[in-house]
Amino acid sequence: MADSSKKKGLLGGLLALPNDDPKKTLFIAVMLCLVCSILVSTAAVSLKPIQTSNKKTDIKRNILAVTGQSNKAGSVDELFEQFDVRLVDLSQGSYANTDIDPVSYDQRKASADPQMSVNIKDKQDIAGIGSRAKMAPVYLLTEGDTIKQVVLPVHGYGLWSTLYGFLSLEGDFNTIKGLRFYEHAETPGLGGEVDNPKWRAQWEGKKVFDENGDVEIRVIRGHVGKDSPEAEYKVDGLSGATLTSNGVTNLLQYWLGEQGFGPYLKNMRSELGK
Numbered sequence: 001m002a003d004s005s006k007k008k009g010l011l012g013g014l015l016a017l018p019n020d021d022p023k024k025t026l027f028i029a030v031m032l033c034l035v036c037s038i039l040v041s042t043a044a045v046s047l048k049p050i051q052t053s054n055k056k057t058d059i060k061r062n063i064l065a066v067t068g069q070s071n072k073a074g075s076v077d078e079l080f081e082q083f084d085v086r087l088v089d090l091s092q093g094s095y096a097n098t099d100i101d102p103v104s105y106d107q108r109k110a111s112a113d114p115q116m117s118v119n120i121k122d123k124q125d126i127a128g129i130g131s132r133a134k135m136a137p138v139y140l141l142t143e144g145d146t147i148k149q150v151v152l153p154v155h156g157y158g159l160w161s162t163l164y165g166f167l168s169l170e171g172d173f174n175t176i177k178g179l180r181f182y183e184h185a186e187t188p189g190l191g192g193e194v195d196n197p198k199w200r201a202q203w204e205g206k207k208v209f210d211e212n213g214d215v216e217i218r219v220i221r222g223h224v225g226k227d228s229p230e231a232e233y234k235v236d237g238l239s240g241a242t243l244t245s246n247g248v249t250n251l252l253q254y255w256l257g258e259q260g261f262g263p264y265l266k267n268m269r270s271e272l273g274k
């Protein structure tokens, strides 16, 4: 008997054990884990390029949606070609003098790179992001020499997560065309209502800056009545989700303010003579 199990080898010996033998149970469990982990890691590695490409397409789709271009005929890539992508040097408020390709520039990666980002002092960090990239892309929708819309990437902390999205402004660099988040982990039905089309629709036509150039746009608590004073700068709060609503206000105030796109937008408005 001992001779025959030696002949079978260790594997054969383990498999020949009765099914209720603890050694066999342990062996089968370990083998199962090994096979599953090989399958999962193979899938993760081989699907990575598809995931990256899908993410890029999703970002383009969101830019098309926030500018009202998604209903037009054509593929996402074809429609996205209408946009002129430029990199803005945020502190200068002008287009960056760099060899970096604006289309492949990764603002998120840059904001984690000490060479390419600046730390935000606690007091100024109203969006709760810690650091920001020195350069940010802008997506220009033009008609001839005229800029019809400019899309600005924005992000900031809500209650549970950082919300990433796009704000599109009309060619006056003040009137909002749309605001849309493409990534967040706020609670569905509460903070997750930032994705509710009815709530999103309220942003169109709202103004960002008052006559002094101060950022006035904000999400209020409750409902903005037709006759509410300064209704053009206000959007309804998300009910039961004041913390996410405040997060949206804060991230807009940050990205439209002096530390964000404020200097760029000011320069663009002054070019228009406003």
Ligand SMILES: Cc1cc2nc3c(=O)[nH]c(=O)nc-3n(C[C@H](O)[C@H](O)[C@H](O)COP(=O)(O)O)c2cc1C
Residues within 6 Å of the ligand: 159, 160, 186, 187, 188, 190, 191, 192, 238, 239, 240, 241, 242, 243, 244, 245
């Ligand atoms: C499970 C759970 C999930 C919540 N998710 C959110 C959320 O995503 N965003 C948010 O602002 N508040 C959320 N809240 C509610 C907040 O804790 C807080 O009560 C609320 O923001 C206050 O807003 P209100 O004054 O409009 O009720 C959640 C609460 C619970 C219990």
